[in-house]
Amino acid sequence: MTLDYGSIEQHIALLDNKGYTEATLKNGYATGTIKHLLTDAHKHYSMLASLTGNEENFTLVLPGKFDNSKDQVEFRINYRLDPSQDKMRITAMSARMNEFRQLQIIGSRGEIQDAQTTYQQLSDKRTQKVINLLAARKVNPIKKLHL
Numbered sequence: 566m567t568l569d570y571g572s573i574e575q576h577i578a579l580l581d582n583k584g585y586t587e588a589t590l591k592n593g594y595a596t597g598t599i600k601h602l603l604t605d606a607h608k609h610y611s612m613l614a615s616l617t618g619n620e621e622n623f624t625l626v627l628p629g630k631f632d633n634s635k636d637q638v639e640f641r642i643n644y645r646l647d648p649s650q651d652k653m654r655i656t657a658m659s660a661r662m663n664e665f666r667q668l669q670i671i672g673s674r675g676e677i678q679d680a681q682t683t684y685q686q687l688s689d690k691r692t693q694k695v696i697n698l699l700a701a702r703k704v705n706p707i708k709k710l711h712l
Contacts, residue, residue: 573607576644576653584680585640590629599627607646607653614648621646622656631684638662638684642677662687665694 577600580586587594603625610621627640643657658677660667665687669678 573604573653576603576607576655579655579677580642583677585627585642589680590627590640591634592628592630599625606644610644610646611648611653614646618648620648629680629684631681632688636662636684636688638680638687640680640683658683660684660687662691665690 580599580603584590585599587596587598606623606625610623614621622643622645625642625644627642629638629640630636631638639661641659641661642655643659644653645656646653655671655677657671658669660683662684667683667686667690669683671677
């Protein structure tokens with residue numbers, strides 16, 4: 566699937582399909598807020614790109630809550646507007662949960678990762694860190710869990 570879309574509606578549909586919605590991210594945003602944020606940024610940077618004739622970059626920042634709101638993740642989706650082709654495309658997506666980070670560079674073809682998978686990878690990194698810390702202390706995490 567190519568990530569070069571011609572319309573803002575196609576980008577909104579992509580975000581919806583990948584779980585970057587107000588409801589799935591449980592971020593407290595009213596329905597339609599993400600569309601509004603992306604549409605406003607697109608209008609602003611499209612005007613700037615057409616005035617300068619240069620590509621313009623912007624970032625959509627979306628907070629998300631997972632595991633009954635115990636874990637908070639900040640997603641950053643980077644966009645590039647190309648005025649010569651009148652296209653907007655996603656160039657990268659990053660996510661951060663505490664000190665754990667995930668980065669996905671998007672080429673001309675590829676898939677943006679869904680929000681739940683990204684969260685799970687961050688959670689797995691945290692779990693691995695705990696296991697490594699326990700192993701360094703020579704503590705059996707299984708025994709500790711059953712005490």
